[in-house]
Ligand SMILES: Cc1cc2nc3c(=O)[nH]c(=O)nc-3n(C[C@H](O)[C@H](O)[C@H](O)COP(=O)(O)OP(=O)(O)OC[C@H]3O[C@@H](n4cnc5c(N)ncnc54)[C@H](O)[C@@H]3O)c2cc1C
């Protein structure tokens with residue numbers, strides 16, 4: 435067993451781990467970064483980037499099929515070549531992964547260890563059965579994995595998760611998608627637009643990350659009009675039969691349907707990778723889900739020299755948060771015990787469905803009843819949205835009754851990925867609705883719809 439002594443050991447060479455490693459090195463301390471899987475990060479290999487590549491192909495197919503209302507006709511068939519679609523997805527994905535791997539290659543060999551890490555005590559790690567790392571501090575940046583209900587195991591090799599989709603060399607014909615959360619909506623709609631027969635099964639009425647009941651209902655109606663989607667599905671049975679998954683479920687009218695699919699894609703949520711870390715060998719207090727108790731500002735676990743960043747801590751499992759948190763955890767690991775709160779930005783989340791879903795600032799579910807007003811706009815009659823025939827969606831903006839301050843927004847609608855930034859910046863700057871309305875709005879743009887919602891909120895604040 436090889437023994438290593440370092441200032442900081444970072445577990446996981448994903449986005450958070452790489453940021454943590456760099457932050458430690460910036461302090462001039464020694465560090466080792468330990469990776470048990472493939473280099474390249476979840477985001478680039480099986481997450482953000484390949485999903486957006488698949489969606490880009492799907493949107494191209496959808497747009498090509500929907501030109502007629504403009505008086506523009508694509509004569510002949512719009513043909514989707516599944517092999518070519520997946521070849522581009524994997525080729526471009528590999529390019530993104532390549533950039534990350536180049537960055538890892540540039541890390542000195544002595545600073546890298548390959549193998550699964552387990553805690554022996556708070557600061558001693560056993561790695562891959564070949565090394566023992568004695569660190570003064572540790573950063574846990576182990577990411578998350580799909581959380582698949584146990585009953586799905588009956589599906590055997592017909593059960594897949596997001597990672598499997600991006601390894602395909604062709605598109606299958608029929609996929610049942612479970613979970614209309616962020617991953618299920620993005621991948622389910624994209625596969626459907628690429629000509630795959632998709633049925634999307636939800637639970638309890640949830641749609642994406644939305645918590646505002648009215649916006650959620652609008653989203654369910656919008657996606658339900660395009661996709662075969664039940665936000666509160668009643669599935670009676672699921673079995674594997676040769677190369678097929680056989681599902682028995684009740685449709686919207688309560689009729690029993692038996693349908694065969696090539697695959698069942700489980701997009702039923704993700705869980706932090708903390709279960710095989712040997713945390714029971716540490717003195718850290720753990721939450722029910724196995725994540726150590728930690729301070730959200732400093733990312734320190736109790737008073738220990740252990741820090742936790744990225745999807746592993748289960749706070750905001752998003753790429754930019756993983757990068758920020760990795761930096762904070764690495765910085766504080768190097769400073770320990772003089773730890774400091776890291777930089778937290780206003781929250782922003784975007785789902786790359788069509789229409790896109792976005793949320794900024796405080797969620798509707800987090801607001802105190804009676805303390806805020808809601809301004810609304812429907813995009814149905816919004817000028818620019820109608821011009822582009824992208825006039826679907828509903829936006830709710832929330833403002834504090836006492837101060838007029840803009841608190842946050844939830845919506846689905848056109849160009850939400852861009853508008854979300856403007857609104858998240860307004861949240862971070864602490865602007866009031868009146869201050870936002872004093873800003874420029876060009877004509878004709880989708881942001882004029884945002885102005886309508888803000889004016890609605892301003893009227894309610896005044897009244
Ligand atoms: C399909 C999909 C689409 C997504 N799209 C978006 C998007 O559009 N925008 C967005 O902001 N976010 C998106 N995300 C979320 C984003 O990918 C994650 O929030 C981010 O990648 C988390 O980074 P991380 O560093 O915490 O984890 P990871 O990048 O997963 O890194 C963790 C690393 O730790 C390693 N590891 C785990 N346990 C051990 C161990 N015991 N020993 C050694 N190594 C270990 C793993 O092998 C892994 O390499 C998406 C996720 C998915 C799955």
Ligand SMILES: NC(=O)c1ccc[n+]([C@@H]2O[C@H](COP(=O)([O-])OP(=O)(O)OC[C@H]3O[C@@H](n4cnc5c(N)ncnc54)[C@H](O)[C@@H]3O)[C@@H](O)[C@H]2O)c1
Nearest residue numbers: 613614615616617618635636637640702703704751784785
């Ligand atoms: N665009 C993005 O930024 C992006 C894209 C993909 C993923 N992500 C990140 O990854 C995280 C995980 O995404 P996710 O979609 O796996 O999780 P999620 O928590 O967003 O959604 C899981 C969904 O599965 C449903 N569900 C659970 N069990 C079910 C069952 N048995 N049958 C039917 N439905 C069931 C839940 O009700 C929920 O709607 C997200 O929270 C997000 O942070 C971000």
